[in-house]
């Protein structure tokens with residue numbers, strides 16, 4: 001018989017909450033805590049993510065009433081029923097498509113809405129920022145910066161790309177690798193007429209491109225329509241701009257630094273796109289610099305007492321849109337091994353080791369493919385129909 005374990009989950013993001021839902025469904029003893037001060041703190045973290053190859057595993061971990069809400073979180077309502085499927089990569093100076101390929105089955109959803117859905121029925125301990133881990137006895141003890149202490153048998157670090165859990169248990173090699181690229185993203189308000197024009201010229205959902213002369217990368221994707229904004233003629237899109245910075249040192253400090261850089265680097269864009277960046281810089285508060293970093297190690301000590309999952313285990317850049325899909329797969333695989341442990345088919349040591357070797361084999365190569373995709377997105381010579389770049393290969397379903 002397997003002994004009942006108590007799990008501590010650090011981080012109530014996509015992956016931590018998904019694991020919490022699966023634990024709840026199995027009556028497993030757990031506590032989940034997050035550094036955010038309360039549930040509303042990240043309500044407007046306006047990103048969208050694409051669920052593709054992990055969609056079925058995602059659904060399998062949730063109760064049926066929550067599964068329906070995934071479809072309601074789509075950036076374009078009902079899009080999954082009419083995805084006419086085209087994934088285009090353009091020359092961002094001329095506006096002409098360079099590569100146009102059928103996408104894999106996909107669901108483009110608002111991340112904040114998915115997180116809200118995953119929170120239902122889960123009691124998160126907010127305002128608990130993990131700050132110390134003690135694994136010296138048979139238990140794991142976590143101390144938060146406000147002094148709160150949690151004790152359990154296993155800690156699952158789901159605390160994101162910059163994971164404190166990872167940095168504590170891997171003092172030597174837990175830090176992120178910085179890519180030589182600077183990235184700024186912004187949420188842009190649009191009208192219906194403007195949205196329709198973009199859809200007619202490029203694509204209704206998302207597209208990306210590179211300026212050949214200096215390899216500036218441009219990304220457009222829809223975020224919300226009036227069905228979600230509840231305001232007539234109010235649409236939102238995500239506009240990202242990124243460029244090579246061989247000697248990247250520090251993130252921008254002020255809004256002026258960000259807007260000036262975006263102005264300079266939008267110069268080569270086709271006028272049908274450049275106005276989107278012009279609008280973004282009018283509202284500097286919406287501009288966010290994202291540090292392009294990754295962690296290809298995907299291996300850590302104390303594996304029977306501390307596990308990592310999601311971005312904490314395999315931080316990667318978003319140029320293949322895969323990180324969330326890997327995080328969901330981590331949760332799915334973890335539950336598979338835990339179910340075998342609970343059924344008495346594996347000892348805890350074997351279940352934990354199997355999870356760790358599986359995640360390393362799957363995610364370490366994925367981190368490096370995303371790194372290459374990021375570099376290639378800023379190198380126009382790699383954007384060709386016959387390319388073997390991982391920037392475009394997954395879209396062709398060759399994973």
Ligand SMILES: Cc1cc2nc3c(=O)[nH]c(=O)nc-3n(C[C@H](O)[C@H](O)[C@H](O)COP(=O)(O)OP(=O)(O)OC[C@H]3O[C@@H](n4cnc5c(N)ncnc54)[C@H](O)[C@@H]3O)c2cc1C
Nearest residue numbers: 011013014015035050130159160310311321322323324325
């Ligand atoms: C701009 C952008 C676009 C993306 N697009 C896609 C996409 O199209 N497709 C895709 O598959 N993936 C995409 N991703 C990645 C995807 O969003 C992440 O992989 C996913 O959200 C990771 O979930 P997570 O639970 O591991 O981490 P997160 O969602 O980052 O959650 C981590 C949680 O841990 C908490 N936390 C942090 N530190 C502590 C601490 N010390 N103590 C307690 N709590 C802590 C945080 O508050 C947070 O709630 C994108 C990411 C970004 C940034």
Ligand SMILES: *[C@@H]1O[C@H](CO)[C@@H](O)[C@H](O)[C@H]1NC(C)=O
Nearest residue numbers: 047048219221238240318319
């Ligand atoms: C740009 O921003 C969107 C947010 O909608 C995000 O999903 C996407 O991954 C980003 N893409 C890249 C390659 O920068």
Ligand SMILES: *[C@@H]1O[C@H](CO)[C@@H](O)[C@H](O)[C@H]1NC(C)=O
Nearest residue numbers: 211213214264265267268269
């Ligand atoms: C990029 O190239 C375009 C076209 O040659 C040019 O107009 C623009 O100024 C360049 N931008 C940068 C940052 O070099």
Ligand SMILES: *[C@@H]1O[C@H](CO)[C@@H](O)[C@H](O)[C@H]1NC(C)=O
Nearest residue numbers: 215244375378379380381382
């Ligand atoms: C683009 O890729 C080519 C071929 O690998 C390489 O020689 C070149 O230096 C790269 N350019 C940039 C800007 O990275």
